[in-house]
Amino acid sequence: MADEQETVVETLTSDDPIVAKIARIVGAENVSDTELERIVYSGDPSSLPQFHYRWKYKYLVDYVVRVKSIDQVQAIVKIAGDENIPIIPRGGASSCLGSSSPTRGGISLDTKPMNQVIEINSSEMYVRVEAGVTFNQLERELFKHGVTLGIRPTSARSAVIGGWIGCGGEAGIGTPLHGSLVSNILELKVVKPNGESVNVTGDDIGLFCGSYGILGVICEAKLRVVKYPSGHTTFSYAFDLLEHTCNAMRHLSMLEPQPVYLKIADKQFQSYSNPLEKGNYVLTATYQNEPDPCPTDKIEAIMADNGGEYLGADYSLKDWYLVEDCEFNPKEHCQTLMFQEMLVQVDKLYDLLKSYESYKKSHKTPAIWFAMLGHDGWIRAELMAMLDPEKYLKFIGSKGILHKMVGKSVKLGGGPYTIGLQNSVYMKRAFPNRQEKMIVAKDKWDPGGIMNPDRVTSCLTSYLRMNVLFQLAAGIRRLSKIIDRGE
Ligand SMILES: Cc1cc2nc3c(=O)[nH]c(=O)nc-3n(C[C@H](O)[C@H](O)[C@H](O)COP(=O)(O)OP(=O)(O)OC[C@H]3O[C@@H](n4cnc5c(N)ncnc54)[C@H](O)[C@@H]3O)c2cc1C
Numbered sequence: 447m448a449d450e451q452e453t454v455v456e457t458l459t460s461d462d463p464i465v466a467k468i469a470r471i472v473g474a475e476n477v478s479d480t481e482l483e484r485i486v487y488s489g490d491p492s493s494l495p496q497f498h499y500r501w502k503y504k505y506l507v508d509y510v511v512r513v514k515s516i517d518q519v520q521a522i523v524k525i526a527g528d529e530n531i532p533i534i535p536r537g538g539a540s541s542c543l544g545s546s547s548p549t550r551g552g553i554s555l556d557t558k559p560m561n562q563v564i565e566i567n568s569s570e571m572y573v574r575v576e577a578g579v580t581f582n583q584l585e586r587e588l589f590k591h592g593v594t595l596g597i598r599p600t601s602a603r604s605a606v607i608g609g610w611i612g613c614g615g616e617a618g619i620g621t622p623l624h625g626s627l628v629s630n631i632l633e634l635k636v637v638k639p640n641g642e643s644v645n646v647t648g649d650d651i652g653l654f655c656g657s658y659g660i661l662g663v664i665c666e667a668k669l670r671v672v673k674y675p676s677g678h679t680t681f682s683y684a685f686d687l688l689e690h691t692c693n694a695m696r697h698l699s700m701l702e703p704q705p706v707y708l709k710i711a712d713k714q715f716q717s718y719s720n721p722l723e724k725g726n727y728v729l730t731a732t733y734q735n736e737p738d739p740c741p742t743d744k745i746e747a748i749m750a751d752n753g754g755e756y757l758g759a760d761y762s763l764k765d766w767y768l769v770e771d772c773e774f775n776p777k778e779h780c781q782t783l784m785f786q787e788m789l790v791q792v793d794k795l796y797d798l799l800k801s802y803e804s805y806k807k808s809h810k811t812p813a814i815w816f817a818m819l820g821h822d823g824w825i826r827a828e829l830m831a832m833l834d835p836e837k838y839l840k841f842i843g844s845k846g847i848l849h850k851m852v853g854k855s856v857k858l859g860g861g862p863y864t865i866g867l868q869n870s871v872y873m874k875r876a877f878p879n880r881q882e883k884m885i886v887a888k889d890k891w892d893p894g895g896i897m898n899p900d901r902v903t904s905c906l907t908s909y910l911r912m913n914v915l916f917q918l919a920a921g922i923r924r925l926s927k928i929i930d931r932g933e
Pocket residue numbers: 534535536537538539540541542545546557577598599600601604605606607608609610611612613614615616617618619657658659660662663664665773774826864866898
């Protein structure tokens with residue numbers, strides 16, 4: 447054993463004693479403090495404006511650690527606790543907005559190697575999985591047993607179970623029909639910051655759903671499964687007017703049975719995946735063929751009332767097949783895709799989108815958008831701006847407009863969808879009750895404060911400071927004619 451350990455230590459990338467300690471647990475190949483890996487593991491696909499880095503005490507993690515088992519997580523968390531090193535749990539990093547980025551250095555804990563499907567029980571209709579399993583990997587296994595999770599985020603190709611739990615899972619494919627993620631979790635196995643492993647059940651599951659890694663490391667989940675559907679019915683309609691598009695979506699959201707997928711998008715968003723040949727907006731809805739059949743007649747009547755024009759079977763099917771690609775496609779056509787996701791009730795969606803479209807005109811912001819139905823009438827609306835970060839004034843100005851849009855969503859009774867690092871500053875305004883609950887939970891679960899610091903319960907900057915900066919930035923954006931000449 448001693449010989450083995452010495453061999454491991456010889457292959458380390460650094461002589462840091464913490465790296466040596468960690469390597470003895472996970473193997474030298476699964477710990478790194480090289481600059482390249484630290485950079486890769488400190489970011490995510492979203493663009494954090496430059497000034498954001500100034501707010502962080504340390505914007506690079508100190509160590510990257512890949513864990514394969516709950517025992518390894520316990521041992522690593524114990525070291526972190528003893529040495530007072532922050533732990534930043536990381537899945538697919540697709541949550542963006544700095545959710546799994548550090549603020550004070552620390553250990554980026556890559557949970558993706560914990561990717562075992564532990565048990566599929568198709569008579570009691572549940573599955574037990576490790577946190578690092580991707581949705582598509584899990585679905586392939588479930589399919590062999592004739593069952594499915596029923597819900598998944600549209601980022602299913604890269605997101606992992608633990609990561610979606612970390613983010614809350616309010617909206618995804620299947621959530622209108624099967625409910626939000628929290629209502630589909632039966633039990634979690636979590637490693638507390640002191641290294642202890644506990645089973646989480648009942649109301650406490652709701653604390654971990656949307657905890658952004660601030661309470662402990664989710665290692666396993668027991669999730670409900672449903673019978674695999676025999677097929678789907680999908681249709682897409684084009685609309686000329688935003689109001690009619692939102693109205694059609696609202697009516698469909700009230701119809702039974704619920705769809706598995708219901709989205710609307712503007713023409714430009716659509717042009718990057720499934721271009722529209724007519725109309726300015728698209729609505730796509732997908733229904734399972736059972737237990738209740740698709741309410742085709744009622745849908746056609748709603749579409750006709752709102753001036754929707756059917757786009758044909760080929761177009762509709764393509765839109766459904768592209769569900770896991772369409773949101774990232776615009777990123778291939780610009781330097782930076784800046785975005786904010788909002789949570790609003792479906793009857794407030796028109797107000798929100800109308801406001802974003804009017805900023806597009808008045809502030810010349812390169813805005814596009816997409817919105818999908820979550821559960822119980824909640825919508826995840828993704829407001830994007832296609833930008834070149836080198837054109838700094840425009841870039842920061844568009845960020846200012848997205849800030850105003852968060853304010854608008856709060857006024858409409860919603861708030862930002864993903865909290866992560868960037869949106870923690872809005873928690874108190876948008877979700878004060880949730881924040882209060884999480885402050886109490888943080889004191890209980892992580893009294894030492896090592897788990898993913900500076901988000902959800904606290905923030906590195908003040909709302910006042912940020913509001914002044916972004917209001918100013920949005921104002922400057924309005925002078926776009928001058929900016930256009932200057933840049
Ligand atoms: C193209 C695209 C489409 C998306 N579609 C949807 C959608 O349909 N619905 C939706 O809800 N969201 C969606 N999202 C955002 C969504 O929340 C993430 O895609 C996904 O759920 C995050 O999973 P991840 O594995 O990438 O987690 P990460 O981004 O790695 O982590 C998310 C948060 O959870 C924490 N965390 C990760 N693993 C653990 C763990 N094991 N224990 C404790 N904490 C942990 C992290 O610290 C972080 O704070 C989308 C994002 C993109 C980019």
